[in-house]
Amino acid sequence: MCIATPARVISIKEGRAKVDFSGNIMEVDARLVDVRAGDYVLVHAGCAIEVMKPQQARELADLLAELERLADDDR
Amino acid sequence: MTTVEGMLKLLRAYDGPPLDIMEVCGTHTAVAARSGLRSLLPQRIRLISGPGCPVCLAAPAYIDKLCALAQEGCIVASFGDLLKVRGSGGSLLDARAQGCAVEMVASPMDALAIARHNPQRTVVMAAVGFETTAPTYALALRSAQEEGIGNFRLLTALKRLLPALEALCADGSVDGFIAPGHVAAIIGSDCFTPLARRFGRPFVVAGFTPENMLAALCTIVQKAHTAFAGNLYAEVVRPAGNAKALAVIEAYFEPGEAYWRGLTQIPASGFYLKDRYKQYDAGSRGLHGGQERGDCRCGDVLTGRLSPVQCPLFGGVCTPQNAVGPCMVSAEGACGIWYREGAAYDD
Ligand code: SF4
Numbered sequence: 149m150c151i152a153t154p155a156r157v158i159s160i161k162e163g164r165a166k167v168d169f170s171g172n173i174m175e176v177d178a179r180l181v182d183v184r185a186g187d188y189v190l191v192h193a194g195c196a197i198e199v200m201k202p203q204q205a206r207e208l209a210d211l212l213a214e215l216e217r218l219a220d221d222d223r
Numbered sequence: 224m225t226t227v228e229g230m231l232k233l234l235r236a237y238d239g240p241p242l243d244i245m246e247v248c249g250t251h252t253a254v255a256a257r258s259g260l261r262s263l264l265p266q267r268i269r270l271i272s273g274p275g276c277p278v279c280l281a282a283p284a285y286i287d288k289l290c291a292l293a294q295e296g297c298i299v300a301s302f303g304d305l306l307k308v309r310g311s312g313g314s315l316l317d318a319r320a321q322g323c324a325v326e327m328v329a330s331p332m333d334a335l336a337i338a339r340h341n342p343q344r345t346v347v348m349a350a351v352g353f354e355t356t357a358p359t360y361a362l363a364l365r366s367a368q369e370e371g372i373g374n375f376r377l378l379t380a381l382k383r384l385l386p387a388l389e390a391l392c393a394d395g396s397v398d399g400f401i402a403p404g405h406v407a408a409i410i411g412s413d414c415f416t417p418l419a420r421r422f423g424r425p426f427v428v429a430g431f432t433p434e435n436m437l438a439a440l441c442t443i444v445q446k447a448h449t450a451f452a453g454n455l456y457a458e459v460v461r462p463a464g465n466a467k468a469l470a471v472i473e474a475y476f477e478p479g480e481a482y483w484r485g486l487t488q489i490p491a492s493g494f495y496l497k498d499r500y501k502q503y504d505a506g507s508r509g510l511h512g513g514q515e516r517g518d519c520r521c522g523d524v525l526t527g528r529l530s531p532v533q534c535p536l537f538g539g540v541c542t543p544q545n546a547v548g549p550c551m552v553s554a555e556g557a558c559g560i561w562y563r564e565g566a567a568y569d570d
Binding site for chain 2: 151152177179180181190192193194195197198200201203204207208211212214215
């Protein structure tokens with residue numbers, strides 16, 4: 149539930165950011181963070197909740213992808 | 224002790240009294256199950272799951288109220304996991320099967336978009352979650368106000384982490400806590416210091432890699448029975464948290480008594496809309512109890528008193544395909560995670 153997914157900011161305008169989740173481009177709410185294009189953010193429930201470093205973003209993205217794959221396999 | 228082997232060696236060398244260490248967050252539960260962390264620990268160190276799944280905590284009365292709102296003709300918007308949780312009657316999915324308007328959304332802003340496109344209907348967002356999610360509802364309300372969208376409501380079952388941890392500490396059975404990384408990103412790592420001091424227990428904020436959880440366990444074991452608060456997820460979690468998120472929570476919500484399955488009612492452990500925003504509230508206060516389902520032991524699972532496999536219904540009567548309790552339904556519920564991962568059947 150508090151799962152938050154890392155994404156890279158592509159562009160930002162009026163509190164909305166276009167972000168890249170490992171290839172999926174989406175728009176998220178960016179009113180809780182100060183970010184620029186190129187920054188990595190943690191996205192939870194359609195909202196960027198914190199800025200993160202690229203290295204951590206990669207680790208977390210890999211881990212979540214693995215957890216998701218397993219959950220899907222077993223369904 | 225930076226290598227995994229070094230950390231495991233340290234844990235296995237532990238020869239003090241048995242320690243029960245709680246991972247509070249459902250994602251930590253999933254990482255522990257996935258990595259087989261529990262089976263690597265020596266017998267004296269037990270990793271138990273905590274109340275970190277808001278979907279699992281929701282009271283039957285809350286689900287019943289959502290279903291009633293749907294039956295009255297509201298459009299009810301909810302995150303996916305909650306749809307399957309049964310109240311004392313059915314679930315939101317059952318309500319949808321009976322023709323009610325129930326929509327699955329990925330964010331409160333999606334629910335607001337439904338309200339924008341259906342001005343003649345009342346749209347109720349099922350607002351569950353911890354401090355991580357609370358600001359996202361507040362932002363949706365802010366947008367509703369700015370745009371003059373008057374048909375948007377929240378039915379809140381929002382939870383504040385610290386009062387529940389306090390209740391678990393007062394109960395005395397947990398020796399240390401792996402604090403949830405993404406709640407901490409909002410409330411800050413400093414929040415755990417007063418609890419650590421008051422109860423003489425270690426709290427360590429951890430990220431979500433198995434290595435990070437292992438490092439948190441080592442820290443907790445080394446600091447067992449002392450007042451210690453640490454942060455191993457400092458790249459994301461700042462000492463004072465996210466000031467903007469805290470400000471927006473504070474602007475819309477106030478603390479109030481809330482119901483936790485397994486812990487019953489805890490003062491100030493929920494967030495409710497402030498009085499001046501009551502026109503956006505769908506009747507959230509007082510939805511405390513309700514009829515729990517028969518033999519489900521979710522309350523004991525959520526407080527670490529039982530591990531999922533100790534529930535007599537686990538895996539037989541209760542499976543993800545035919546879940547009896549919410550802990551089996553939710554992706555973050557301990558029963559479902561243990562079932563899916565075929566987790567270490569060793570407690
Ligand atoms: S296994 Fe099923 S019945 Fe037992 S506690 Fe978990 S969810 Fe409830």
